[in-house]
Amino acid sequence: MFEKAHNKKQDDIIDTFNKYQSLFAEYVDPLIYERQKVRPFLSPEDAQQMKRYEEISLENPEENYEIHLKSKIFEGALVKFGKKIFGENIETIPSTEYDDWVNKFDMFIAHGDSQIGIDATLCKNTLNTERKNGEIFSDIERLDEKDRGKEKFHVKYFMPTGKKEAPIELHGIPRVIIGIHADYLEKMLLEIKNGNSAPFKLMFLNMIKSQLEDQFIFALGVNGEKKDKEDKTYKTRVPEPIKRDVREVYPLCAKAVKSDWNEEKIKDLFISFEKNKNLFALKQFSFPEYHQLLSNIQTSWNWVSSELANIKKESSPTLLNETEVENRLRSHINEDQVLKHRPFLA
Numbered sequence: 001m002f003e004k005a006h007n008k009k010q011d012d013i014i015d016t017f018n019k020y021q022s023l024f025a026e027y028v029d030p031l032i033y034e035r036q037k038v039r040p041f042l043s044p045e046d047a048q049q050m051k052r053y054e055e056i057s058l059e060n061p062e063e064n065y066e067i068h069l070k071s072k073i074f075e076g077a078l079v080k081f082g083k084k085i086f087g088e089n090i091e092t093i094p095s096t097e098y099d100d101w102v103n104k105f106d107m108f109i110a111h112g113d114s115q116i117g118i119d120a121t122l123c124k125n126t127l128n129t130e131r132k133n134g135e136i137f138s139d140i141e142r143l144d145e146k147d148r149g150k151e152k153f154h155v156k157y158f159m160p161t162g163k164k165e166a167p168i169e170l171h172g173i174p175r176v177i178i179g180i181h182a183d184y185l186e187k188m189l190l191e192i193k194n195g196n197s198a199p200f201k202l203m204f205l206n207m208i209k210s211q212l213e214d215q216f217i218f219a220l221g222v223n224g225e226k227k228d229k230e231d232k233t234y235k236t237r238v239p240e241p242i243k244r245d246v247r248e249v250y251p252l253c254a255k256a257v258k259s260d261w262n263e264e265k266i267k268d269l270f271i272s273f274e275k276n277k278n279l280f281a282l283k284q285f286s287f288p289e290y291h292q293l294l295s296n297i298q299t300s301w302n303w304v305s306s307e308l309a310n311i312k313k314e315s316s317p318t319l320l321n322e323t324e325v326e327n328r329l330r331s332h333i334n335e336d337q338v339l340k341h342r343p344f345l346a
Helices: 001-021 020-029 029-036 043-059 065-078 082-086 097-101 127-141 180-192 198-228 240-247 249-258 263-275 287-312 324-329
Strands: 090-092 108-109 114-123 154-158 166-170 175-181
Touching: 001 020, 001 065, 001 166, 020 065, 029 065, 029 090, 029 263, 043 097, 043 127, 043 287, 065 082, 065 090, 065 108, 065 114, 065 180, 082 090, 082 154, 082 198, 090 166, 097 154, 114 154, 114 180, 114 263, 114 287, 127 175, 127 198, 175 180, 175 324, 180 198, 198 249, 198 263, 249 263, 263 287
Parallel strands: 114 175
Antiparallel strands: 090 108, 108 114, 154 166
């Protein structure tokens, strides 16, 4: 009886793969080829860990293999059509298998000298996206802590496409979720191939922008609360004008959120942080891990805001009929959650 059930499951997997074989060859095979290039650079420990992951995945196939397969195709499409979806002046770079499995990065958007990590998600409802968003916020809360030596928002093997030199490490790289409903995939591929990428570009860039804003305010609050607890005496050692300049950023967080995420107030917040970035780097005000993440978020926010401004100047793309999945990913999280750590907002 078990043998028959096992065979039926294997047959279903084969049938599903055959159904998507041409899309898999077009979008996923190039990712597999690109990711193989990093294998020679893996440390012995990481190579062994990769082997364990592969064995586990073979022994425990995905419960919904079709969604799993379509998710891989979605990842490949984001990489292949990156310039159409995210902008002409960027590169979409696939992560290595190690950073995919261990550090939760599926790919990166490289803009200038900066990067945003992408966790590409295809799902039927918001449960998976809520779980992943919760993991990101949990990592922000524990950013200065080492979990079994593991650094958060860390990329161990970053290897730009086409490069042959050894991969480099990146630190404090923001990670956002880009996702669509599983039933949207074929429509998205067809529309982009037919030259109609604008609605998807607008949707995905808004997802990135909203999540960067959520994470920025949350990280500021966590950093401020931890610093306040760590050193109650720094108020007497920091000149009042410096203290005032840095402290003014925190009420701007509350103003942005409490005004229903008003664009101008969000912009004021990021401008204020950028103006005082060097002050924030002082150990009295920031843990280095938080300062690095906040700085990288701010740089990426400047890029995505500029891309969205250009879209508004050029055209008004038709909006998609979003499901709850897309709507949730481009919406801000609620006030209580994002302002959970409010050391200076009372």
